[in-house]
Amino acid sequence: MTIFNICVEGESDVGAVASAIQYAGGSVGGIFGRGGKSKVLARLEAYNQAAERMPWAVVVDLDHDFDDAGKASDAWLGSSGAAPLMAFGIAVREVESWLIADREALSDYLGVSIDRITEQPDSLDDPKQYLVNLARHSRLRTIRESLVPRKGSGASVGPLYASEIRRFGEGRLDVARACQRSASLREFVASVEAVVLRGA
């Protein structure tokens, strides 16, 4: 089993990234980052260097920094590109798109009609906000209270967003199904598979 150290922007990303790695035949060792995008990018060079010798998976949100993931990857990883044991993922535009891509599981978990959920998650402008807005329409009070911020609170997500979304990603996300709708997730899974093959 290829064990990956992973680095993500936030706690809520851990579940989806771990599931994608497991789906691709790897498993998760240490969890790094979770202090925002700037911190992940600041250390990316060091992680990439470490990935010369051991498996690493780093996932960064594209946000609106670049038009497409290719340009972002060139800019962030530099001319030498990803190290042999680096699975570098760029979520378009946020890791939340990967969760939204599994419409069936998400509609069941959030308690919202499946028709409300887009079929093109990678085209969303602000996937996190989209997810929170879906939760706002939930039939389930616990979902609304956990994921939606109180009015006027100044927070963009609800009090239990991090652990609930992580748990959804870990326990309910069907990566195969999500891959059918999210190209950026497919690319990440492929890069993890490539490292697993190299590491074997």
Add this chain to the structure above:
Amino acid sequence: MSTEQEAIDWRELRFTQIELANWRNFSAATTPLQRRMFFVGPNAAGKSNFLDAFRFLADIVNVGGGFESAVKRRGGVSMLRAFSARRYPGISIRVRLGTDDEESVWEYELTFSQDNQRRPVIMKERVLHYGDVVLDRPDGEDASDPERLRQTHLEQVNVNRDFRDVAEFCASTRYMHIVPQLVREPDRSVGKANDPFGGDFIEQIARTTKRTRDARLRRIVAALRVAVPQLEELELTTDVRGVPHLRGKYKHWRKNGAWQEEAHYSDGTLRLMGLLWAVAEGRGPLLLEEPELSLHPEVVRYIPQMFSQVQRRSGRQILASTHSVELLADPGIALDEVVVLTPSNEGTSVALARDVEDICLQHAAGIPLPEILTALTGPRGVDQLGLFGARS
């Protein structure tokens, strides 16, 4: 007053606002309070003193307490009065109790000073219920017998009938700040009941009914296992002298594992046990000082989520001071759940992060909250500390 208004039970209330005047570090401080609050600020800004205002109200109404004793325990009026206090001699605490829907069900205000024998004396005590005055002292009887102003009506069962809910609510406030050394060597705090520093922590567990205790200990073991994976079981035992002990069974290379008593637990294990016990018991407001102490950052990261889970079940209000970057990194912490304390020559000022323009601007730009708060509350010139010990 409608029937609907009367129906609110004190157990559903929380502090919705506090206003302090001349209280310790604070010459004037007002802040709204949500169900979960984090108080941040540099060392010695007054975070504990702020929480102490809530404890003071609890001490007034607690068994064996009372206004005079609460002041005395804190070293008298002159120790409580803000150094920066000038014109106004009175120390004042004013709280609002309410719910999410009704911000002000009750309002309680206590202003006090001292007489020329340095004894605490009440200058004003007022209770409002939905804005209607229920109590307003000093009244005529106080004028005819000034000795009455040495006791609050809040603490007296025979006169607080009309606002008993306020007294019950204040009495339900709990403060917890486990000092592992005191749990291990309880002799240091002999005779104390409900010692917030954990001197009688094991006895507190022992005093709980067996059924509740066992259920709670099981839940605690399940939660603790995340941080202390070797722990399998917790049980209360009594030694030959009748002193209760908390035994934990640890996984071991031997088949049956090994039992250890509290004297052998690590600081982190004891503090986490104390924290979990505190959040699991009762429904009244819980005051916590730096719950992150002695805990691994990976454990600390989940404290805010744990608070929210507890609140989802019991609705309990939790007010905690913190210095922890990991704790504040939780994206679900709202800007109106963070109170920033800033010391100055005129006393410490208090502001809700939501009301500080700079914080909101940076937060909206995507800068993580802990980074903003660390930069804001970190002491200036702290690099000098690195030179301590160098030849001058």
